[in-house]
Amino acid sequence: MEEEIHQLNKAETSFRTIIEPFKIKSVEPIRMTTREKRKKILRDAHYNVFLIKARDVMIDLLTDSGTSAMSSDQWSGIMRGDEAYAGSESYERFEKTVKEIFGFKHVIPTHQGRAAERILFSTVCKKGDVVPNNSHFDTTRANVEYQGAIAQDILIEEGLDPESPYPFKGNIDLEKLKALIHRVGKARIPLCMITITNNSGGGQPVSMANIRAVKGLLSKHDIPLYFDACRFAENAYFIKLREEGYKNTPIQEIVQEMMGYADGCTMSAKKDGLANMGGFLCTNDDFLAKRERELLILTEGFTTYGGMAGRDLEAIAIGLREILKEDYLIYRIAETEYLGRNMEEAGLPIVQPPGGHAIYIDAKAALAHIPPSEYPGQALVAAFYLAGGIRAVEIGSVMFGKVDAKTKKEIPASMELVRLAIPRRVYTQSHIDYVIEVAKRVWKSREALRGFKIVEQAKVLRHFTAKFEPL
Numbered sequence: 001m002e003e004e005i006h007q008l009n010k011a012e013t014s015f016r017t018i019i020e021p022f023k024i025k026s027v028e029p030i031r032m033t034t035r036e037k038r039k040k041i042l043r044d045a046h047y048n049v050f051l052i053k054a055r056d057v058m059i060d061l062l063t064d065s066g067t068s069a070m071s072s073d074q075w076s077g078i079m080r081g082d083e084a085y086a087g088s089e090s091y092e093r094f095e096k097t098v099k100e101i102f103g104f105k106h107v108i109p110t111h112q113g114r115a116a117e118r119i120l121f122s123t124v125c126k127k128g129d130v131v132p133n134n135s136h137f138d139t140t141r142a143n144v145e146y147q148g149a150i151a152q153d154i155l156i157e158e159g160l161d162p163e164s165p166y167p168f169k170g171n172i173d174l175e176k177l178k179a180l181i182h183r184v185g186k187a188r189i190p191l192c193m194i195t196i197t198n199n200s201g202g203g204q205p206v207s208m209a210n211i212r213a214v215k216g217l218l219s220k221h222d223i224p225l226y227f228d229a230c231r232f233a234e235n236a237y238f239i240k241l242r243e244e245g246y247k248n249t250p251i252q253e254i255v256q257e258m259m260g261y262a263d264g265c266t267m268s269a270k271k272d273g274l275a276n277m278g279g280f281l282c283t284n285d286d287f288l289a290k291r292e293r294e295l296l297i298l299t300e301g302f303t304t305y306g307g308m309a310g311r312d313l314e315a316i317a318i319g320l321r322e323i324l325k326e327d328y329l330i331y332r333i334a335e336t337e338y339l340g341r342n343m344e345e346a347g348l349p350i351v352q353p354p355g356g357h358a359i360y361i362d363a364k365a366a367l368a369h370i371p372p373s374e375y376p377g378q379a380l381v382a383a384f385y386l387a388g389g390i391r392a393v394e395i396g397s398v399m400f401g402k403v404d405a406k407t408k409k410e411i412p413a414s415m416e417l418v419r420l421a422i423p424r425r426v427y428t429q430s431h432i433d434y435v436i437e438v439a440k441r442v443w444k445s446r447e448a449l450r451g452f453k454i455v456e457q458a459k460v461l462r463h464f465t466a467k468f469e470p471l
Contacts, residue, residue: 018334021327022425025072031055033389046467047382047452049391058389059427059435064357065230066112066270066277067423071322074274074315081311086302090310090317097317101252101324102229102259104282106289110300111307113230113268114139116281118146119295120226120266123288124190125149132180133193133228134159134172135200138399140193140228140266142461149190152180159201160414162351162362167242168207170198170235172214186221195228196235196258200395202417203231203336203355205238208246208257215261224263224285230271232258234356237329251324264288271357274319274424278312332356335432336422342436348443357421363396364416367449372397372412374451374471380418380442382470383449388438392420398454399463 033041033056045051049062060067070078082088091109098107110116117140125131127148136144136151144151154176158166172194181189194211198204218225236254240246246254259265264283269275283289293303300307322328333356340354343361351360363377370376377394384390393399396416403410420435456467 018331020425020428021325021331022071030058033058035386038386038389042382042385046456047378047470048463048466048468049381049385049393050464052385052391056389057385057391059431060391061358061420061422061435062391062393064271064421064423065268066275067426068270068274068276068319069423069425070274070276070315071318071425073322074318077314077318078311081309081314083310085305087304088310088313090313091304094313094317097320098280098282101255101320102265102282103256104259104262104264105284106282106286106292108281108283108289108292108296108303109306109308109313110279110281110296112270112277113228113266113279114143115300115307116266116268116279117143117228119281119292119300120264121147121149123291123295126190129188129190130180130184131191131193132172132177132189134170134195134198134206136193137195137199137228138461138463140195141400146460153200154180155198155201159198159204162202162349162360162365162415162417165352167205167238167353168210169204170194170196170201170206171210172206174210174213174217177214177217181217181221181223186223189221189223191224191226191263192218193226193228197231197238197356199231199357200400201415202351202360203234203358203419204351205235205242205356207243208239208254209243211258211261225261227259227262227265229259229265230268230279231357232265232267233272233323233329234332237326237333238356241333251326251329255324269316269319272320272323273316274323275312275315278308278316280306332424335429338429339420339422339432339435343439346436346440346443348439351417358419359422360395361418361420362416363394363418366443367446369447370449370451372401372416373410374453375416375468376451377416377418378452378468379449382452383442383445384418384420384438387441387445388434390420390435390438392418394463395419398466 082090095107121143125147129149132152141151156171156173158164159169269278337354340359349362349365367376377396397412400413452468
């Protein structure tokens with residue numbers, strides 16, 4: 001019997017079609033729009049897709065954050081949510097799950113990931129400090145800089161080359177980290193962070209060898225290591241796929257080894273927690289945990305709910321276990337790769353290799369006739385919406401451009417990318433095929449696209465609310 005089961009499993013893994021490992025029990029209608037309607041909608045939104053109403057979007061690839069479809073088990077858990085203000089049973093189940101998976105001593109719930117970042121950095125950072133990271137994402141960078149500290153990206157060179165096929169382009173550059181510690185001194189570095197997977201750099205994973213080496217270097221200088229862990233399971237699966245020695249290692253064990261090198265983490269459960277809201281902050285430091293909980297009570301809520309309802313705690317606890325199932329991860333990575341390979345075959349330049357949660361188009365290469373000062377990524381985002389009602393997001397000089405304090409001129413971002421982030425368990429292959437068709441249409445008309453100028457912007461995180469005019 002064991003031999004028969006082995007042969008059956010072997011036969012199943014040889015199928016070319018990877019099916020969604022779930023059945024659909026509830027549906028939400030998509031409102032169809034015409035190009036003429038979308039033209040007016042885009043103009044009324046000042047060419048910023050963040051300002052477009054969700055009902056006017058046909059395929060929403062703006063973000064994978066909080067947009068997952070929850071499972072029947074999660075919905076069942078929601079019904080038993082204990083909404084007690086203090087000491088709820090839902091928190092007990094949530095804390096137990098996080099500790100079993102991540103292994104940290106203290107688990108502090110927050111309403112989402114950026115709240116965990118704010119509490120962490122406002123507790124450990126002071127003006128003039130430096131926080132190294134492979135690549136800070138937008139809210140992480142903003143929370144570091146809000147404390148007067150410097151958010152320093154130290155990504156390996158391969159991670160800055162969209163065409164490089166290097167399997168772990170999210171790795172930290174060890175030599176740059178050594179040089180930074182030597183230059184500023186360990187007293188100015190309250191912690192080092194690694195974003196897994198590296199969202200700003202194309203959803204690229206970080207290898208276990210790199211994590212281990214970074215921890216070894218930091219330990220010599222008594223500098224803590226933290227993860228931005230919102231896509232921890234996808235990173236673990238890439239380690240299993242690409243790193244020698246992990247092919248036969250269960251995902252849970254890979255996760256536990258990763259987390260074993262860290263002193264804490266921030267987590268948006270809206271990503272690999274498969275939940276629509278929530279997050280947490282973890283640490284092994286007793287004194288730090290005490291200070292963080294005091295701030296939590298002041299700004300988020302009591303220590304056993306942290307701004308979340310009990311039903312949210314239940315959904316996260318269940319989602320964190322579901323995300324570790326290998327059949328889900330196989331499907332998840334295959335779905336993203338399918339989109340990426342088809343776009344590549346159509347001629348679009350994408351960040352190689354395809355990431356875990358999104359495909360990133362190299363807008364600088366795709367629209368070489370539009371300079372960074374005219375935001376080629378924003379031009380591409382507008383074109384995707386106009387052509388097919390698809391909402392993507394610019395990750396380039398709109399999101400990460402800096403204004404030089406002396407010259408007042410804008411310094412462009414290191415890369416001009418457009419991210420198409422795939423919500424978890426939401427879209428089927430026919431939806432992805434439609435995205436591919438729209439991408440081909442946009443690619444054929446690329447020479448006619450023009451750039452934009454910003455006519456109104458906020459001082460911090462301008463991409464969320466900025467208003468544009470076409471040039």
